[in-house]
Amino acid sequence: MQQQTPAKKKKVKVPRVVGGVETMVEIEVDDEGGPEWGPNDKHTLLNHRLTRVDAPVKVSGAALYTHDRRLPGMLYGRVVRSPHAHARVLRVDASAARRIPGVRAVVGATDEEVVEGSNKAAGEAAKKNRTEAGGAEAAAGGKVVLFAGQPVAAVAADTPEVAEDAVRAIRVEYEVLPHVVRAEDSMKEGAPKVTPDPNEQNVEEREKRGDAAKTEAAFAQCDVIVEAEYRTPILHHSCLETHGNVVEYRGGDAATVYASTQGTFTIPSDAAQELGLKESAVTAIVEHMGGGFGSKFGIGIEGMLACQLSKQAKAPVHLMLTRKDEFLLAGNRSGSWQKFKAGATRDGRLVALRATQYRLGGLGRGSQAGQPYIYTAANFYREVFSVHTHEDASRAMRAPGHPQANFAMESLMDELAYKLGIDPLEFRKKNLKDTAYHRQLDRGAREIGWERRNRTPGGGAGALKRGMGCAVGTWGGGGNNQCKVDVTVARDGSVTVAVGSQDLGTGTRTLTRAIVAEELGLGINEVAERIGDSRLGNANSSGGSTTSASLSPSVKDAATNARLAVAAKVAPLLGGAKPEEVKFAAGQVSAGGKTLAWKQACAALPSAGITAHGEWKSNLQASGVHGACFAEVEVDTETGHVRAVKMVQVQDVGLPLNRLAVESQINGGMIQSLGMVLYEGRVMDAQLGLQLNPGFGDYKLPGSLEIPELVPLIDDEDKREAVIGVGEAAIIPSVGALANAVFNACGVRVRELPITPDKILMGLTKGGQTA
């Protein structure tokens, strides 16, 4: 062991997620010593198929989510939303609401409170939540609401019904101002200005990169040129558990906040500020949470209002957004509008690409990976802009900016390939430097039977036509050094691993337990985990697919230290073996030919047991994953109906901690892509400034009849003995693959998502092209 010598240091770049925004920072870490995972095929629990340790409570309804918290004297909160996309709040009169028996608190209900309270809160929350944006757009509003759905007040009452009545009894007078909710309209001269901030224009330049002149000149060398525009609408995270908190403050100097969040440790500071308490006096609890997908960092406007209500009533307040609230004010995946001119040579080289990229994130900046995405173009030039509209600010959503970029770039690559008459798969390989993609594309092609694809798009007899498409994607997935883990082994043999991190449904609880159990040679159910509590060891927020790669190294380190600490105590019973020679396997502790059962061994521990601490080790994780997806669809060319038949996705992930959970993540990515490509999209009325589909009846998530045969494949050719996050990677390549499969099937290139029957039918009548 190297513990005695001072550790050498090295500098590594790690992702840091603040409010869902991922930035890379350089940190110093130990350069030697510490544990290693060992070969990926030598694990006893990891890299196996582990059922979730929290599954029994979830399948039986016993799991307590924030929505499910019931506390003595608890009130129910609701927000009052602006029905106008752009308006000045003239007056808020809550007198009638306050008279309703059972109404206990109203905030943001006087002129002063609107200015200082909820609008300030809206701005603050928007800043914190606006993971893809900066600036002060929502905050600068002051008395002005900037999107339909923006909270202007909130109430708390004895029952949900009375809270609803109170919301309706609050009278708000607005001076309606001109609005703009469409990018094209926002860009027009004389368009209503979206934010009052004089420094913030409706269209803002984000990036210019590449060589415009060289790219323009390079088009002359091209044998084929494609000019096309692609669009994707604003999407909704659609977390089944809406955003919200239960704020328990009963007066005094401490509070507990139960939060549906992706960052346990993002809650106390936010809540403390609203409650006027010390940060250390606020405990955040995240026992189970019902989905976040990038939208749940910080306490949010709903949490700020809940704190204000709880403070006013001196009683716990349960404020979970309604589904309609959730659609209107809980963030979105920014839409996109991407214009290309691209050219290639006959031998299949992408020679020139010019892109104009608009990010459509409402009040937010939106996000969009820069083109040509992961492809290599000899010459390229891109200009990237944000176009603002009177809609809630975009937030991070599973792989921010990548699905949008993937749809456009992979469609464009497909168009070029067909124009050149080259197999789209081969065309991709010619323009992808990293051979991991080649390997994955070849495997996916074998798996789906790429040779069966429609040789002529739209070809074949009959109304039902099948086709295939493929695409690739990438993500980071490395971790950072924020997790502090403790493993306790009690004298009775019970083992607990504790860290404040949260489980979004990704399997954090399971992997945490499994690492410790494997290290100590125990069964997974012989270890208990405690997570989701800000009183436990610090942990990073679950954004940027950083959870596994941040958490598992610290857990491994803590487990290793626990093993050595137990070994040191037990060694005298095992003929005085050195601690590192003691073997822990199959519930037994052995050395020098002697064996003790785990409980016997633990009897040698001091009465308080042992507690070992773990810190992040950079060598236990890595960054950078590749994925390739193939999709097969069937298009009814007489109705425009698309049925996804089969999807195959190959994904590398370094060391898969839990194969079952990784496969489920890949499935989930493919299914969310399916939603994006075929069904989902916010619909706004340009003149009313209102969203027309703020509910699950009209915002269509894929359901049981939409799901194709799914084949999630972990790419075990990736031999990295390191943990890499995969959550976000999984949603990317399937977007392009599905869209391209539709073209291959029916010959209609739909350049605007979602690819719905109307677009296909109109495309067929126009001979294969749609706007």
Add this chain to the structure above:
Amino acid sequence: MKAFEWVSPASVGEAANLLKSAPAAKDVDDAARPIAGGQDLLTTMKDYITRPARVVNLKGIRGLDRIEPDGRKGLRIGALVTLAELEESAEVRRDFPALAEAAHSIATPQIRNLGTVGGNLCQRPRCWYYRLEEAVCLKKGGSECFAATGENKYNAILGGGPSYIVHPSDLAPVLVALGASVAVTGADGKRTIPLEKFFTLPSEGNIRRENVLRNDEIITEIDVPASGFAAHSTYLKFKERDSLDFALASVAAAVELGPEKTVKQARIVLGGVAPIPWRVPKAEGYLAGKTLSADALAGAARLALEGAEPLGKNAYKVPLTETLVRRALAKASGLSV
């Protein structure tokens, strides 16, 4: 949902009186409402599209939940029969297959377990604007139909104006095709209304309503007569999302065939494309006496959509519905054309 008073009478007459005796409402959508399965009514109440101060429960009334032979090979279907019961009824499946298919096509198993036949016929329109509380459109007492020039992808291509809603019922096109009628009881007595005359166009009836029912009237029964074409009937519903969706377009078709594939008579009713179930007599007449062929079906399909006037974003419904007409006729007559 706004608070309301609840009453659960034991007879249809009492129910009608309770609807009539409710305190006068300021707006038609504040008036007392009957509730059966509640699968649509409650959604409109949750969104404050309807705000009844009194809700009259019909499920305490006996005898409205049966499917019985009418003695002339037709069926009498109680208004409280659930969609699941209709779908699973052996008689319905055998004698009126289109009706079973239509019932099966509705929403989800959970909704079909509670939703009733009467409620399905009386459900309120589907239109993004109508269903959005903040948009006070023509149907809700406002002065314009926002769908006319707005986001009208799902709106009417036939029979529209001044409102462009579509009627969402899946049973209605089939029941119109089968020549069904509804028995209705009000505070002032009973009447029987052929279903074809039950639904009203926005340009004809009360723009705030979709049928001829007075506020105190309750559907008690649907009478589906025997006919030469009932056994050869089908319902095709096209959804954007198969799992749960309303029809972008649907077709109820019934065909009575003579010798040599000749059509004695045909019924074709379109759903999801007009404010009411849209019968197309011209297409029906065209088929009479014709030998069924691909050309005949295509001709009927063209005629069925002849008068279509698509809005800005729903021209696709024309070819889509034509396809459904052809396919429905082929299926109803057992042909592969």
Add this chain to the structure above:
Amino acid sequence: MADERDEGRRKKNLPHDPSRRRFLKGVGVAGAGAALAEHLLLKSEAEPTASALADASTRPVEGALNLALDVNGQRRSVSVEPRTTLLGALRHNLDPPLTGPKLVCDMGTCGACTVLMDGKPVYSCLVLAVDAAGKRLTTVEGLGSPENLSGVQKAFVEHDGLMCGFCTPGFVTTVSAYLKKNPNPTLAEVREACKGNFCRCGTYPRVFEAALAASKKT
């Protein structure tokens, strides 16, 4: 575009004409809002009536009602308003509550609130609590407990039929009822039975596997 044709159908509107906003309904903006508030006051001040449901057959009842719900084999008394949904009664009004069924869409479009009413799956967000009195109700908690899981629940665990778990109680309930009705279904039948339940994490394939596996064990 065909928009030009539409012009005749409706008077032309300027794109950003604020006056058009008069058609927009503010939340509680004067007028109707004031009347609404007064109405609410009247209702809320009404004395809670401890009426048996039988009263409702002869005269309208309002305010607080005391009901008995037959849930998971127990008779549970609960005080609700006529507008309280069964889901609301289970989650908020019962003490202790049953929070297995989840409030997700509140519109009968997602299935997370599915419970069994006389053995049949229904959306408890689209049932009034007063309407559920006298029915045999089963929630996911009534199907099994973490210590004593039902066969379907075990299959969900074994086949990873869940991720965040928020839709899971609804799926478990729907599948449990369906397998009673059809103990040996095909994949297509399972999909059809589940079409009223939606998941965002993307657990469908494994829900189907779990349902089929559970059917083979029964």
